[in-house]
Amino acid sequence: MKDKIRIASGQGFWGDLVDAPYHQVTKGDIDYLVMDYLAEVTMSIMQKQKNRNPKLGYAIDLIDLMKKILPISTKKGIKIITNGGGVNPISCADAILEVAMKLDIGKLDVAVVLGDDIKDCLDDLIKKGCDLNNMETGEPIVTVKDKLLSTNVYFGAFPIVEALKRGADIVITGRTTDTGLTLAPMIYEFGWKDTDYDLLSAGTVAGHILECGAQSTGGNFLGDWESIENFAEIGFPIAEAYLNGEVIITKHENTGGKVTFETVAEQLVYEIGDPKEYITPDCVADFSSIKLEEIGKDRVKVYNVKGKPETEFYKVSCSYHDGYSATGSLTYSWPQALTKAKAADKILRKRLENLGLKFDEIRSEYVGYNATHESLAPDLEEDKINEIVLRFSVRAKDRNTVNRFGQEIAPLILTGPPSVTGFAGGRPKPKDVIAYWPALIRKSMVVPKVKILELK
Amino acid sequence: MKIKLRDIAHGRSGDKGDAANIGIIAYDEKGYKIIEKHLTVKRVKEHFKGICNGTVERYEMPNIRALNFILNDSLGGGGTVSLKLDAQGKTLAAALLRMELEVEKI
Numbered sequence: 001m002k003d004k005i006r007i008a009s010g011q012g013f014w015g016d017l018v019d020a021p022y023h024q025v026t027k028g029d030i031d032y033l034v035m036d037y038l039a040e041v042t043m044s045i046m047q048k049q050k051n052r053n054p055k056l057g058y059a060i061d062l063i064d065l066m067k068k069i070l071p072i073s074t075k076k077g078i079k080i081i082t083n084g085g086g087v088n089p090i091s092c093a094d095a096i097l098e099v100a101m102k103l104d105i106g107k108l109d110v111a112v113v114l115g116d117d118i119k120d121c122l123d124d125l126i127k128k129g130c131d132l133n134n135m136e137t138g139e140p141i142v143t144v145k146d147k148l149l150s151t152n153v154y155f156g157a158f159p160i161v162e163a164l165k166r167g168a169d170i171v172i173t174g175r176t177t178d179t180g181l182t183l184a185p186m187i188y189e190f191g192w193k194d195t196d197y198d199l200l201s202a203g204t205v206a207g208h209i210l211e212c213g214a215q216s217t218g219g220n221f222l223g224d225w226e227s228i229e230n231f232a233e234i235g236f237p238i239a240e241a242y243l244n245g246e247v248i249i250t251k252h253e254n255t256g257g258k259v260t261f262e263t264v265a266e267q268l269v270y271e272i273g274d275p276k277e278y279i280t281p282d283c284v285a286d287f288s289s290i291k292l293e294e295i296g297k298d299r300v301k302v303y304n305v306k307g308k309p310e311t312e313f314y315k316v317s318c319s320y321h322d323g324y325s326a327t328g329s330l331t332y333s334w335p336q337a338l339t340k341a342k343a344a345d346k347i348l349r350k351r352l353e354n355l356g357l358k359f360d361e362i363r364s365e366y367v368g369y370n371a372t373h374e375s376l377a378p379d380l381e382e383d384k385i386n387e388i389v390l391r392f393s394v395r396a397k398d399r400n401t402v403n404r405f406g407q408e409i410a411p412l413i414l415t416g417p418p419s420v421t422g423f424a425g426g427r428p429k430p431k432d433v434i435a436y437w438p439a440l441i442r443k444s445m446v447v448p449k450v451k452i453l454e455l456k
Numbered sequence: 457m458k459i460k461l462r463d464i465a466h467g468r469s470g471d472k473g474d475a476a477n478i479g480i481i482a483y484d485e486k487g488y489k490i491i492e493k494h495l496t497v498k499r500v501k502e503h504f505k506g507i508c509n510g511t512v513e514r515y516e517m518p519n520i521r522a523l524n525f526i527l528n529d530s531l532g533g534g535g536t537v538s539l540k541l542d543a544q545g546k547t548l549a550a551a552l553l554r555m556e557l558e559v560e561k562i
Contacts, residue, residue: 325539371541434537435533
């Protein structure tokens with residue numbers, strides 16, 4: 001049994017720095033590379049891709065990445081864990097094995113975690129009494145069933161632990177919690193039990209710190225952000241985990257960014273609710289127990305984490321189609337940039353009204369003035385402002401209504417206030433609106449499955 | 457004396473459905489005492505009256521000198537439903553740091 005492992009975060013979302021995982025495996029020693037690719041919107045995008053081509057539906061970037069890092073990771077004995085399998089972990093694993101074969105990697109065991117995708121057995125589950133009521137509104141899932149795009153259960157660390165026990169070098173999952181990716185190797189290497197709630201919570205906290213990539217190493221740091229050196233080559237976080245649950249957050253030497261009390265604390269508070277009740281499938285961690293201590297340059301110790309038993313439920317994330325939206329923008333220059341943009345907004349609203357179009361929402365924002373802080377934006381001295389962007393958006397259930405709006409915004413260039421530009425992109429097209437349906441399901445209703453695919 | 461919250465604290469914000477979460481972290485213990493006392497639910501709700509249409513919840517994390525606020529019904533529907541440029545509330549921590557506080561000498 002090991003008493004220390006180094007787990008490196010390689011990706012904070014699908015679309016993060018492409019070469020970050022490569023730097024994590026080459027710039028220093030690590031034992032595990034973990035990569036989070038899934039946001040809620042990602043699952044519905046992947047499901048659409050799979051509907052078009054049954055061999056797709058996973059984070060396709062993984063394949064090019066594997067070409068680059070497999071020869072290095074297998075040589076160094078680095079294991080890779082990712083939820084980039086999306087809605088098609090098997091095809092993802094097959095594609096990785098194909099890469100390994102072409103590269104003549106030799107023996108490689110790729111595990112997939114299955115069972116999170118409950119789209120096809122939803123009718124059965126509903127018959128068995130799973131209402132999958134919306135956690136926010138209380139409505140049962142049948143109200144949106146025909147519009148559902150994806151339905152996935154969030155699994156935790158333990159299916160990955162099983163995969164590691166069965167000898168996996170790479171673990172590909174579907175919807176697994178971001179924190180489970182980091183917690184799993186600790187459970188496996190240190191022999192933690194499923195009732196070691198403080199330890200499981202310690203690993204969960206480490207996972208929360210790693211799950212958004214460089215957001216814990218100086219990225220998006222709202223403290224003294226100008227003190228962050230070398231953003232261009234920012235190092236992604238590494239959790240140096242110990243048998244007793246203590247974790248040191250660090251990064252490779254000779255990389256940019258910074259690991260301090262402040263950079264880690266900002267990530268700790270990111271997207272949390274009640275800090276005493278950080279619920280995962282593995283445990284309920286108490287974020288108000290966490291202690292942070294700077295113990296060296298770019299080294300922050302995270303310790304004293306307390307936790308409670310897990311709940312009886314898995315969270316389920318469903319996405320469904322909920323109408324259409326479109327956004328267009330026009331840029332007005334000095335003089336009177338804001339006054340002109342506001343006049344254009346009024347004209348556009350009048351024209352939409354005259355057309356008798358019914359929208360669920362119309363929203364105008366003035367970029368350069370109040371698009372971000374809205375009513376908190378200070379009054380501006382219009383003469384000192386060089387330009388304002390009118391950002392105009394609509395949303396409706398009917399696609400044609402949204403499409404018709406797209407025909408109305410461009411004409412403002414010739415039929416409204418002067419010194420307007422910035423309409424090179426063509427008419428705004430209706431985009432699908434994907435809404436979310438968070439729900440709970442009793443753990444006994446779904447069983448995670450682990451399958452090993454071997455390359456001999 | 458009047459100070460800006462920005463002088464004594466930093467933070468980060470994000471989304472949880474249609475709610476925004478704003479974590480505010482004081483730079484030192486003295487600062488934490490100030491935010492603990494002055495950043496009340498009422499004060500934060502008043503500050504965000506044009507943005508937050510729901511209730512405000514406050515949670516304390518003295519262990520890292522932080523307060524966490526949940527601003528319900530604040531993101532125009534949240535996720536990809538929202539038409540807001542900042543649909544995920546990413547800039548709301550900065551918006552809270554604009555707040556001015558009337559404090560005893562620090």
